[in-house]
Amino acid sequence: NSQTTPQALIDGNTLAAKSLAAYGITHMFGVVGIPVTSFANRAVASGVRFIAFHNEQSAGYAASAYGYLTGRPGILLTVSGPGCVHGLAGLSNAMINTWPMVMISGSCDQNDVGRGDFQELNQIEAAKPFSKYSVKAKDIKEIPKCFFEALDSAVSGRPGGCYLDLPTDVLHQTVSESEANSLIKSAADALEIEKGLKKTSTASVEVERAVDLLRNAERPLVVFGKGAAYARAENELKKLLESTGIPFLPTPMGKGLLPDTHELAASAARSLAIGKCDVALVVGARLNWLLHFGEPPKWSKDVRFILVDVSDEEIELRKPHLGLVGDAKKVLELVNKEIKEEPFCLGKNHPWVEAISEKAKENVSRMEAQLAKDVVPFNFMTPMRIIRDAILAVGSPAPVLVSEGANTMDVGRAVLVQTEPRTRLDAGTWGTMGVGLGYCIAAAVAEPHRLVVAVEGDSGFGFSAMEVETLVRYQLPVVVIVFNNGGVYGGDRRNPEEITGPFKDDPAPTSFVPGAAYHVLIEAFGGKGYLVGTPDELKSALNESFTAKKPAVINVTIDPYAGAESGRMQHKN
Numbered sequence: 001n002s003q004t005t006p007q008a009l010i011d012g013n014t015l016a017a018k019s020l021a022a023y024g025i026t027h028m029f030g031v032v033g034i035p036v037t038s039f040a041n042r043a044v045a046s047g048v049r050f051i052a053f054h055n056e057q058s059a060g061y062a063a064s065a066y067g068y069l070t071g072r073p074g075i076l077l078t079v080s081g082p083g084c085v086h087g088l089a090g091l092s093n094a095m096i097n098t099w100p101m102v103m104i105s106g107s108c109d110q111n112d113v114g115r116g117d118f119q120e121l122n123q124i125e126a127a128k129p130f131s132k133y134s135v136k137a138k139d140i141k142e143i144p145k146c147f148f149e150a151l152d153s154a155v156s157g158r159p160g161g162c163y164l165d166l167p168t169d170v171l172h173q174t175v176s177e178s179e180a181n182s183l184i185k186s187a188a189d190a191l192e193i194e195k196g197l198k199k200t201s202t203a204s205v206e207v208e209r210a211v212d213l214l215r216n217a218e219r220p221l222v223v224f225g226k227g228a229a230y231a232r233a234e235n236e237l238k239k240l241l242e243s244t245g246i247p248f249l250p251t252p253m254g255k256g257l258l259p260d261t262h263e264l265a266a267s268a269a270r271s272l273a274i275g276k277c278d279v280a281l282v283v284g285a286r287l288n289w290l291l292h293f294g295e296p297p298k299w300s301k302d303v304r305f306i307l308v309d310v311s312d313e314e315i316e317l318r319k320p321h322l323g324l325v326g327d328a329k330k331v332l333e334l335v336n337k338e339i340k341e342e343p344f345c346l347g348k349n350h351p352w353v354e355a356i357s358e359k360a361k362e363n364v365s366r367m368e369a370q371l372a373k374d375v376v377p378f379n380f381m382t383p384m385r386i387i388r389d390a391i392l393a394v395g396s397p398a399p400v401l402v403s404e405g406a407n408t409m410d411v412g413r414a415v416l417v418q419t420e421p422r423t424r425l426d427a428g429t430w431g432t433m434g435v436g437l438g439y440c441i442a443a444a445v446a447e448p449h450r451l452v453v454a455v456e457g458d459s460g461f462g463f464s465a466m467e468v469e470t471l472v473r474y475q476l477p478v479v480v481i482v483f484n485n486g487g488v489y490g491g492d493r494r495n496p497e498e499i500t501g502p503f504k505d506d507p508a509p510t511s512f513v514p515g516a517a518y519h520v521l522i523e524a525f526g527g528k529g530y531l532v533g534t535p536d537e538l539k540s541a542l543n544e545s546f547t548a549k550k551p552a553v554i555n556v557t558i559d560p561y562a563g564a565e566s567g568r569m570q571h572k573n
């Protein structure tokens, strides 16, 4: 403050807070305690909003999703030892989804390492497998440099998780305020110089080749994923697709870059589209399990892939026909420019476009017939239709949808309609369950103009259900809809012959207390709870809670025998 003289001393906590704010960080998620409480308080005083959670795991999931939604590093703050270990869940999730995040953990006094200090752990080693960069500030003077390096590393190249270690003794060291300011300035300057050196550009010959391949393809397809969403490539994608008339297929989190209802959307004809396409331009999506590794039998063995990815390692790994390394938005700008030189368009009557559109219509009308029925006790389809219609009725800005659970997520992916970019957050590349509440909180603070609606299974909800208190504390506009079928995959699905042994009378490993009153949980903290079992009850709860835009839990009773074990992943269980 203005009272301090240049000679005034500041400690590591204050310097850390100032460094964070100087980089431009505005939000941090976490759990405080020894030795990071002062850091959190000083960060708040420096203008950083601190969202305090119950568990670092959820806070870490929040930080990762915040990074994805904003394109800036999401910050997780944890205590040492166990706090750091809990936080690794979030850090690894950021890494696997390629989302920018920095986990900052306090650690034990460097002078007591190896002697069994309070919450002692070699956190740098623990974080290594789950981070692209990790660093320890061994002295107060290293703090600004470590912050700037970790934060910048999270967002540069392929985004990912980074780790920053702040030992207790360093947080308590002091420097003069004037030295602190010059340390921050030189850390910022060093970064600018490095950024200038890193600039690269995509080779134009490759762009020409890519456009030639698309132009000469008989059955071209454009696939895009959450990397394209992260790159904010929606306008370039729209231009590409609408100028060429090529059908497109979003991955689950790519949904919304173009509306699911777009006439070129091949989602409802997915098997045909990927099974028969001869050239596939894949933008910001990995050819991993979610895309069947780009191999037969799902894909034709002759398909030629053009991959656009910011990571050259990813392109090396997949060995596509052609790889374009770079930011999806920038690469697509070049592609569109090249197309403009010699435009081409398949048109509605093109046999490939027609085949996809007919198949999609057929599949959609089959699903609509299922959805139209009011089945009570609820299956998955009836409530999902009602929720879809309620979300669509909100209009623009569209709510952020958070989705997890086996059947709930599978059915939801097909039924719920995404109309705007980056409005779907789900279990992602790892199929991580337990992300729901963290993602809701991240979405609510990152996108304050949107309502947040979570549609999740009871088991997914249970991982982080205590965070409903966090929703209430910050009064976030989040409506959590729990599909309650009494357990993982719903109730006891064992064959009677399987139920033997001394513990045969225990509840099945898949079951929870039947009829659990999850809606009462949020009421304990002053939020709004609803228990619904019929279409009218659900409609009225959705109507009321969407209008109120206040924390609410809608507990939807689902027939425990509806849905399938492991959802559509049964072959792996």
Ligand code: ADP
Residues within 6 Å of the ligand: 096, 097, 098, 158, 159, 224, 225, 226, 227, 228, 230, 231, 251, 252, 253, 254, 283, 284, 285, 286, 287, 288, 290, 308, 309, 310, 311, 314, 326, 327, 328, 329, 428, 429
């Ligand atoms: P999805 O789950 O939607 O299929 P993935 O997470 O598998 O998507 O793939 C996302 C890909 O996007 C990653 O390989 C990542 O390197 C890449 N990526 C991240 N940021 C960008 C960007 N700005 N431009 C292009 N690709 C990006």
